[in-house]
Amino acid sequence: MGVKVIPRAARVYIGCALLGAGACALPALRPGAATPWSTVALLAALYALCELPARCRVLGRAFGGSVPMGTGSFFPVLLAAALLLPPAAAALTALPGSLLARVDEPPAAPRRAWRAAATVRAVWAAARTADALSCATALGHGPDAPDFPYALLPAGAAALTLCLVLTALDGGIRATADGLPPRTAWRGLLGRALAPHAVHGLAGLMMAVLWRSSYGPVSALFVLLPMYISCWVFAQYHRERAAHQATIRALVQAVDIKDRYTRGHSERVGHASVLIARELGMAEERLDVVRFAGILHDVGKLGVPTRVLRKDGPLTPEERRVIELHPEYGHEMVRGIGFLGEARGAILHHHERMDGSGYPYGLRGEEIPEFARVVAVADSFDAMTSTRSYSRARPVPTAVAELERCAGSQFDPRMVAALVRALDRHGWRPAVTADESAPSVLPASPASTASPASTAPSVPPGGHVPTPREAKAPTPREAAAPPARAADAPVEDPDVRSRERA
Numbered sequence: 191m192g193v194k195v196i197p198r199a200a201r202v203y204i205g206c207a208l209l210g211a212g213a214c215a216l217p218a219l220r221p222g223a224a225t226p227w228s229t230v231a232l233l234a235a236l237y238a239l240c241e242l243p244a245r246c247r248v249l250g251r252a253f254g255g256s257v258p259m260g261t262g263s264f265f266p267v268l269l270a271a272a273l274l275l276p277p278a279a280a281a282l283t284a285l286p287g288s289l290l291a292r293v294d295e296p297p298a299a300p301r302r303a304w305r306a307a308a309t310v311r312a313v314w315a316a317a318r319t320a321d322a323l324s325c326a327t328a329l330g331h332g333p334d335a336p337d338f339p340y341a342l343l344p345a346g347a348a349a350l351t352l353c354l355v356l357t358a359l360d361g362g363i364r365a366t367a368d369g370l371p372p373r374t375a376w377r378g379l380l381g382r383a384l385a386p387h388a389v390h391g392l393a394g395l396m397m398a399v400l401w402r403s404s405y406g407p408v409s410a411l412f413v414l415l416p417m418y419i420s421c422w423v424f425a426q427y428h429r430e431r432a433a434h435q436a437t438i439r440a441l442v443q444a445v446d447i448k449d450r451y452t453r454g455h456s457e458r459v460g461h462a463s464v465l466i467a468r469e470l471g472m473a474e475e476r477l478d479v480v481r482f483a484g485i486l487h488d489v490g491k492l493g494v495p496t497r498v499l500r501k502d503g504p505l506t507p508e509e510r511r512v513i514e515l516h517p518e519y520g521h522e523m524v525r526g527i528g529f530l531g532e533a534r535g536a537i538l539h540h541h542e543r544m545d546g547s548g549y550p551y552g553l554r555g556e557e558i559p560e561f562a563r564v565v566a567v568a569d570s571f572d573a574m575t576s577t578r579s580y581s582r583a584r585p586v587p588t589a590v591a592e593l594e595r596c597a598g599s600q601f602d603p604r605m606v607a608a609l610v611r612a613l614d615r616h617g618w619r620p621a622v623t624a625d626e627s628a629p630s631v632l633p634a635s636p637a638s639t640a641s642p643a644s645t646a647p648s649v650p651p652g653g654h655v656p657t658p659r660e661a662k663a664p665t666p667r668e669a670a671a672p673p674a675r676a677a678d679a680p681v682e683d684p685d686v687r688s689r690e691r692a
Contacts, residue, residue, distance in 0.1 A: 196300055200367035204300060207307035207359065214314035215285070218278035225279045232407060233271045237287035240264040240414070265352070265387065266417055268309070269394025270410070272316040272348050273325050274401060280317035284309040304363060312355040316348040323347055329402045336399050345398075349391025353383050393417055434529050438482060441489050441523075448496055455572060460484030462568035462609065463561075465616060469608035470564075476532070483536035483561045484568055490520025490537070514549050517541055536561035540569060543600045563602040567593060567609055570601070575618065586618055 196204075218225045241264065264287070271283040288306035295301070325344035330336040361376035368375075393413055400410040442456050463484035464477050472480065491499060494516055498509045505513070521538035524530055539553060539562035546554030574589035584592075590610055597603040 196297065197367060197369070200363065201300075203362055203366045204304045204307065207311065208303060211281070211307040211310040211314075214311055215278055215281040218276070218282050223278070225282075226275065229275060229407075230271075230279050230282055233267060233274075234283040234286050236411070236414075237264060237267040237271075237283060238290050240267060240418070241287045241291045264414075264417075265390040266393035266397055266413065268313050269316065269345070269349055269352065269391055270397035270401065272313050272352070273320050273329065273345060273394060273398040275317060277314045277317035277321060281310045281314035284313045308356060308359045308363075311359065312352045315355045316352040319351040320344040320348040329398055331402050332404050336402075341395065341399070345391050345395035346388070349387045349394070352391075353380070353387035357383055437527065438485060441492075442485060445489055445491055448492060448499060455576065456485045456488065458572045458576070459487060459565065459568045462571055462612075462618075463564050465612035466564045466568060466605055466608045469612045470604065479531050479533050480536070480561055480564060482530055483533035483540075483565050486520065486524060486530070486533065487537055487540050487565050487569060488516065488520070489523055490516035490518065492523065493519030514541070518550050532559065532561045535559035536565045538562070540565040542566070544602060545599045548600075558602075563605050567601050567605040571609060586613065 217223060218230075267287075268280075268284055271280040274280075275283070285306055288309045289302055291302070291305060293301045293305075323344035325341070325348070328337040328341040328344055357376070357379045361372075361379055364370050365372055365375035397410040397413045400413065401407050403409065445456070460481040461484070463480045467477055467480045491513075494513055498505070498512055501509070517538050517540065521534060524534055524537060527534075536559060538550070539558055542548035542551065542553045542558045542562060543566075544555055544558070544563075546552050571589055571593060574584045574592060575586055577583040590613065593601060593606045593609070597606040
């Protein structure tokens with residue numbers, strides 16, 4: 191429910207969910223229902239107590255503002271209730287905690303009502319599944335040992351049922367409240383929820399076994415302590431990751447404000463760098479770092495005078511030397527940001543060349559850091575294939591041919607080959623930069639199929655500057671043919687080419 195004004199369809203959907211939740215829980219309140227109220231009250235209070243720190247500002251500050259938040263953090267309690275109690279009684283245990291759970295966006299009342307209804311129905315369905323598989327007998331009681339491994343079956347089935355019901359209901363509310371097509375509303379929900387619910391199912395089974403053992407309910411509480419700590423650590427991780435993303439966004443936006451000539455370049459270079467890294471088989475934890483390297487490769491332009499970056503006309507040799515300092519400026523800016531790791535070396539060395547003719551230090555071959563060799567290829571490829579208000583994009587095959595021609599002298603052949611394989615697999619479609627209305631002229635080709643992640647609209651550092659020849663409007667024949675160049679000429683450095691606006 192991502193909207194403040196709830197559509198009529200969503201209100202009807204929430205109302206139906208509330209009626210269904212009432213039908214699930216009310217049988218426990220009937221006279222003669224033999225509901226084990228002591229167990230219901232204890233589990234309901236425990237679940238509500240677990241949700242309370244996220245709601246309480248004082249407790250939230252005591253935990254550094256990163257206490258586990260949301261109903262899903264404490265599903266082991268609800269799954270234990272589903273394994274221990276009759277379906278209607280188990281449904282009641284979810285009600286207080288769901289109503290107490292924190293709501294971050296208005297309107298709060300409908301959101302709480304929806305969350306309570308969905309959770310009550312999901313717990314009831316999980317309890318029905320466990321009851322159908324004779325879970326009470328499998329858990330044992332008192333001195334009777336639980337029936338392992340059979341007890342895993344009702345516990346796993348209950349966790350799966352809980353996951354399926356919540357996924358189905360959440361997809362429905364997304365479709366009705368946000369107006370999403372059904373396929374879009376449910377896409378990805380189940381895949382993201384299966385693994386966490388499987389873990390919660392095992393923890394819920396542990397709680398239920400201890401609860402029914404001769405040690406009693408108190409022993410079951412010890413299961414929650416490691417679960418709560420793991421949730422807290424997970425929340426800390428996401429908080430730190432969000433801070434990293436905010437830092438990078440701020441740096442990229444600062445470059446975008448300073449150099450208005452490109453838009454989206456940084457994100458596309460980051461995306462192309464990840465494509466190359468994946469083809470090279472880099473470990474998953476390095477992919478984020480190489481993406482940071484691509485996004486921040488031109489952050490040093492913050493140290494270049496604005497008059498040079500925005501100059502309309504050819505650059506003087508002195509101005510070219512000033513722009514060539516931007517890798518060192520960028521390295522100085524980010525050297526204290528620990529989470530960037532290898533990305534710092536890529537920012538410093540992404541203009542080095544394999545033959546040693548690059549800058550700032552003239553490194554050659556394997557002396558150049560691996561991430562810098564990745565970003566060099568991604569940067570030049572995007573510079574050649576991007577359409578801007580003052581220059582036309584080259585076709586992807588032409589850009590690839592240029593990279594392959596300069597592989598070995600300017601670029602690492604491994605990186606070029608990896609990019610070619612990635613383009614064959616995923617395609618590429620650069621966005622228009624520097625002018626929202628400029629039409630894309632990238633011709634259709636097998637390698638130019640759209641890749642969703644490659645067109646993310648983001649702030650770019652940039653400053654790629656065309657030569658006067660490129661700034662001229664080409665004739666149809668010129669547009670169709672690759673530009674002529676000497677056989678041994680390198681791909682032009684996009685950061686120091688002379689600028690002459692059309």
